[in-house]
Amino acid sequence: MKLRYIFAMVVAIAITMPSISQEKKKTRKEVLSMTMEEMSSLPLEELMDLMDIVGVSSMEELYDLLLNKDVTSASxxxxxxxxxPLSTTVLSHEEIQSSGATSIEEALRLVPGVIVREKTNGNYDVHIRGLDNLPPKNMMLQSENTSTLVMINGRPVFNYAMGGIIWESLPVSLGDIDRIxxxxxxxxxxxxxxxxxGAINIITQTIDSSTPLLSANIQGGNLNTYMGDIGIRKQLSSKVSIGVTGNYEVRNRNSDELFIFKEGAKFTKDxxxxxTDGNGxxxxxxxxxxxxxFPDPELSKEKAGVNGYLSYQINSDAIINLSGGYQYSFANTTTLGDNATSIAGRESKTSYVDLNANIYGFDVQGSYMFGxxxxxxxxxxxxxxxxxxxxxxxxxWQLKNLSVRPGLNYMSVFYDDTKxxxxxxxxxxxxxxxxxxxATSLRLDYLATEKLRLVAALRAEKYSHSDQWTPSWQFISSYKINDKNNIRAVYSRxxxxxxxxDMHSxxxxxxxGRPSPDYIYFxxxxxxxxxxxxxIEVGFRTRPVKNILLDIEAFYSKSKNFTVLAPDSTNFTLPIAMVGADPxxxxxxxxxxxxxxxxxxxxAEQKGITVSLDWVISEKLVAKSHLTVQQTxxxxxxxVTRDEIIGLQANAIYPSDGSNGLLAQKIYESAISGQIPQxxxxxxLSVSTDLKPTDYENDFKHEATPSFWGSVGVDYRPxxxxxxxxxxxxxxxxxxxNQYDTYNVDSKVLLNLKANYQMSKSLSLFVNMRNLLNDDKNEFAAMDNIGGLYLTGINFKL
Amino acid sequence: MNKNFLILMFLLLIGSSGKAFGQMTKFKALFLYNFTQNVEWPPNTISSKEFVITVIGDNDMANELKKLAQVKKVGSKTMVIKQTSQVKDVTNSHVVFLSSNKSDLMSRLAIQQDGQPVLLISSKEDLCKDGAAICFTTIDGKLRYQINEDNIIARSLKVNNKLISLGISTN
Incomplete structure (x- = not known):
């Protein structure tokens, strides 16, 4: 009897408790109706509770997320x-997720000044401000971007073998990234x-108490395109956090055909x-x-990666971050060699370990990548x-208003084809x-007045093959006219x-079995x-009203000392004897x-202007756009092409019109000097020439980079x-x-749309349409006509 | 007709609840006032009758604090809210609030106020390393604050444990 009574009491309490506690908890409306005086009388913990009820999911939060971003890479x-003080853009994880970008390269389309063109499904050409395919009339390799340094958490992921970025070999995916x-x-x-x-720094997520334990993003669609990433992250204590992530992506091309340069058309593998060419x-x-x-010419890209992260906060002045991982990738994309086809496969299997520490003002980083x-x-x-x-x-080193940052850097890279x-x-x-x-470097950052900032960054490189130091610099002054307007000027090398x-080929x-020459030596x-x-660059950043950020940058650059693999000389060697009196x-x-x-x-001389506008129109609608106009x-x-130079040299030795060339002259001289035996x-007999064309063109309009590009987009939350x-x-x-032809690539507009529905706090479903109008014009010379990509997927956070 | 329809659609499209607008600044002002209840300034410093809060570069914050000053005191002292756009103009203050727009000036402010018993508060996060005592931050849509006890004690101020425990320590 007593037990039944106690049980009834417990049940009654259990049922009524929630309603009691709910009654105590104020609604958002009630909080908003409270006076300043009422709230100011509350203790801090209750005030914090009230703020949590109201939340900051308002315009202010959007301002903070979109217009008040922080950046670390510029200074x-x-x-x-x-x-x-530099032309800088930060893409947050949320912005990337919201945009529907399916890869890091595609996400860079959201960044002002970056031109991104898709070559085959999921494989892209990425150039900051252009200046691509220099010098022209050369191999496709020259179109690779060899002048942008891509880093993951400050660790260079650059292809020092041939120059450029093997994008598909990055071990991380969008799920790893906090910001770019x-x-x-x-x-x-x-x-x-x-x-x-420029530089692109991909920064992975930090793990704290608010980080979801499990996160995953999976999507799939046409062209056999499937991609997914999963992450398990945990803050074990206030000092230690760990994480493990994995990613996989596979995509097909829209065709299994191969573009043959000399035919100017596509053919199947068979x-x-x-x-054959005209000579058989x-x-x-x-x-x-x-x-x-071409083991699978239809395959565009396949990649997988695993990454591990460990962070140890020793104290407020010392933190150590350790990461490591492995990746496998294959891509059919623009050839890096001298192939008959525009497409070739490339493969990577690499591992890395990266130790990054900030200890009492010292930033220390050591990394090793191998494979x-x-x-x-x-x-x-x-x-x-x-x-x-x-x-x-x-x-x-902070000395009042002067920040002094000395540094030392050592890099060693090897490539070994012995095996x-x-x-x-x-x-x-x-x-x-x-x-x-x-390398040794020094950066001085001086806040001369509250408005005027002067920066000088100097660095000198000592390459192992050279006795000379190679300097580079940045001299910057920025003037904050007021809180809403900031102007900057930069001179840098x-x-x-x-x-x-380049050095060791x-x-x-x-x-x-191929057309002349018989041998080519590289x-x-x-x-x-x-x-x-x-x-030289001048920039102006303004926030005329609280919800608009406008950035304008005008730039002028001059680049020289380009390097290229080009014919040095051509040699004819032949057996000869005197038959009677005749050689x-x-x-x-x-x-x-x-x-x-x-x-x-x-x-190369380039001038241009980039304008970007971020506009928080309302809590429901945010517009972002950018436009770059340039001329090179x-x-x-x-x-002239390589073949044309070789042809010129061959013709000088043995003229095709039957006239006497260097070979005939050499035979004559050798014969009369008695050097040719009976x-x-x-x-x-060996005859060589290093004859080169002498005609130069000046003021040549280089149009490998479009004269304009940009993006207009809105993020709408009805x-x-x-x-x-x-x-x-x-x-x-x-x-x-290139060395084979001139390719005109049409202008294009790619319309993208992602609609994401939040089913619950931890699960959302989405449809993601890239190039939804299915415009299949090729974006890059001699590469695929890709068309639309239509995906659906889920995002999960726990 | 069509034009009006489009305008209507646009207004509906961008329609904002507006209710939460301004709440962040209001709550930051309330938090700031609450901080003053949990920090002790050395006696006979600055002014005996007034409690001076200087706001650098944030009119909205200054206005919210002025509303508070009409109904609240800090101990027996009347709150006086000063506004400026420049660090060099800051004098004789118990609290200095630095707006997000001026975050690049935090280290300059800390140097200019060297040795002064002043509580330096920044609207932007992660400025304790530049000398701020308290930095507002948002985590998962919630207003929170980072607090650096060393920076507070170094200015001869005393802070109670509650303020430290409710914040995110950067010591």
């Missing part, structure tokens, strides 16, 4: 984006070589295998195996093992080749490092000047073209649970010149 310390910071303009003084047009030579190198070159990279699948010589060590130490070639001579490097770079292939290409050159770019050639000459990496006189002109430009004895993001990314027409 190597956290500062308000509005005060950043982009600094436009020469930034070698901050980050070292290759930050010529057709390509037997396709197959386009495919007889030494290559079609199935090894296997194949820059031309199925093409002997492109397979190489690699290792890259980066170490960096900087100290931030992947049957014999020395069959590879590009033919052994282990390395490059070491030592940056340099591009030599690449391993050592490859003799036996072209048996030689490296350690004595080249590094490419440098000088920039007689006994066999067809062996023709060898000697190609060498070399500086060219080309100078070339001076000292030689509009048959059956014979001698080998109800709390529904978010619709739509934007149009657009660019003007381009003219791309």
């Amino acid at each position: 190597k310390k956290k500062e308000s984006l509005f005060d950043s 910071e982009v600094v436009r303009g020469p930034s070698s003084a901050l980050y070292g070589p290759n930050a010529v047009s 057709e390509f295998e037997t396709l 030579y197959t386009y495919i190198d007889p030494n290559d195996n079609i199935d090894e070159l 296997f990279q194949d820059f031309g699948v199925g093409n002997l010589g492109f397979q190489t093992d690699m290792g890259q060590l980066n170490s960096n130490i900087e100290y931030n 992947h070639i049957p014999e020395l001579g069959a590879g590009f490097f033919n052994g282990k080749k390395d490059m070491n770079i030592f 940056a340099n591009r490092s030599p690449f391993i292939i 050592n490859f003799l290409w036996d072209r048996e 030689g490296g050159n350690e004595n080249m000047d590094v490419m440098v770019s000088d920039l 007689t050639i006994l066999a067809m000459p062996t023709v060898t073209a000697y190609m060498r990496y070399q500086n060219i006189e080309l100078e 002109k070339l001076d000292n430009y030689k509009p 048959y059956p004895d014979m001698t080998s 109800i709390d649970k529904l978010n619709i993001f739509t934007n149009a990314y657009f660019y003007g027409k381009q003219t791309f010149l």
Whole structure:
């Protein structure tokens, strides 16, 4: 009886307790109706409770999220984006998720000044402000972006073998990222070589008490496109946090056909295998195996990565972050070699470990990346093992209004093809080749007055192959007219490092069964000047009203010391004997073209303007847009291809019109000097020339980069649970010149839309349409006509 | 007709509840007032009758504090709210509030107020390393504050444990 009574009491209490507590808890409306006096009498903890009820999901929060962002990459310390002395953009995780971008490269379309063109499904060309495909009329390799330094948490993920970024080999995916910071303009003084047009720093998430334990994002759609990432993150204590993430992505091309440069058309793999030119030579190198070159020509991209993160906060002045991971990737995208097709496969299997610490004002970073990279699948010589060590130490010293930041940096990178070639001579490097770079830097940041800020960043690189120091610098002054207007001026210089292939290429290409020449030798050159770019930039950032941020940057740059693999000389070697009184050639000459990496006189001059506008129209609607207009002109430009130079040299030795050339002259001189023996004895006669075209063009309008591009988009939240993001990314027409042809690429508008519905606090469903109007015009010369990508997926957080 | 319809649609599209607008500043002002209840200034400093709060670069915050000053005192002292746009104009204050727009001036403010018994509060997070005692921040849509006890004690102020425990310590 008593038990029943107690049970009834407990049940009654249990039922009534929630309603009692609910009665005590005020509603949002009630809180909003409270007077200032009432609230000011409350103790702090109750006041905090009231604030939690009201929440800050208001315009102010949007201001903070979109207009009051912080950035660390421009000054190597956290500062308000509005005060950043450089042209800087921060893309937050939320913005990227909301936009529906399916990759890091595609997300960069949201960044002012960045031109992003899709080559095959999910594989992109990314250039900051353009300046791409220099010099023109060359190999596709020259279209790779070799002048932007991409980093993950400050760790360079740059392809030092050939230059450029192997985007698909980044071990992280969008799920790992907290934000992407982009600094436009020469930034070698901050980050070292290759930050010529700018730097992109991908910053992964920090793990704190508010981080979801489990997060996942999975989506799939047409073109066999599936991608997903999952993360488990946990703050174990106030000092220690850990996380493990994984990602996988697979995409097909919209076709399995291959574009053949010399035909200017697409063919199937089987057709390509037997396709011949007018002289009956197959386009495919007889030494290559079609199935090894294109094991799956329909596959566009496949990548997977795992990453681990460990953070240990020793005290408020010391924190250590350790991360490591592994990635596998394959992509069919623009060839890095000298292929008949515009597409080739590349593969990476790499691991990394990265230790990053901030200890009592010292920023210390050490990282090592190692593994296997194949820059031309199925093409002997492109397979190489690699290792890259980066170490960096900087100290931030605050002297009243002057911040002094000295630093030391050491980098060592090697590529070794020994294990992947049957014999020395069959590879590009033919052994282990390395490059070491030592650098010292100093950054001075002086707040002269409350409005005037002066920055000088200086850095000098010592490349292992050179006795000279290579300087780079940034001189910046910014003047904060008032809280709403900030003006800045920048003068900077940056340099591009030599690449391993530039310095150590050592490859003799036996072209048996192919058109003349019989051999082409590719030689490296350690004595080249590094490419440098000088920039003058003026920027104006304004917030005329609280909800609008407008940024305008006008830039002028001049770049020189470009390097290129170009014909050095051509040689004819032939057996010859005197038959009676006549010198007689006994066999067809062996023709060898000697190609060498070399500086060219080309100078590129670019001027342009970028405008970006972020506008928080209301709590429900945010508009973001940017536009870049630019013009690039070339001076000292030689509009000739490799084959044309070799042809010029061959014609000088053995003129096709039957006139006497260098060969005839040499035979005559050798004959009268008695150097040619009587048959059956014979001698080998060798004739070379390094004749080059002498015609230059100045003021050549370089149109590989569109004259304009940009994005207009809105983020609309009609109800709390529904978010619709739509934007149009657009660019003007381009003219791309390579060694085979001139390719006109039409202007294009890509309309994207993502609608996300929040089913519950932890689950949301979305549809994601990229290029929803299915415009299949190719975005990059000689590459795919991709069309729309329609995906649906879920996002989960627990 | 169509034009009017479009305007109507646009207004509906961008229609904002507006109710929460301004709440952040109001609550920051309330928090700031509450901080003064949990911090002790050395006796006979600055002014015996007035409690001076200087706001740098934030008119909305200054206005909210002025509303509070009409109905509240700090102990027996009348709250006086001063406004300025420049660090160099800050004098004789018990509290200085630095707006987000001026966050680049925190280290300059800390140097200018070196040795003074003043509570430096920033509207923007993560400025304790530059000398702020308290920095407002938002976490998951909730207003919170970072607090650095060392920066408070270094200015001869005393802070009670409740204020520290409710905040996010950066010591």
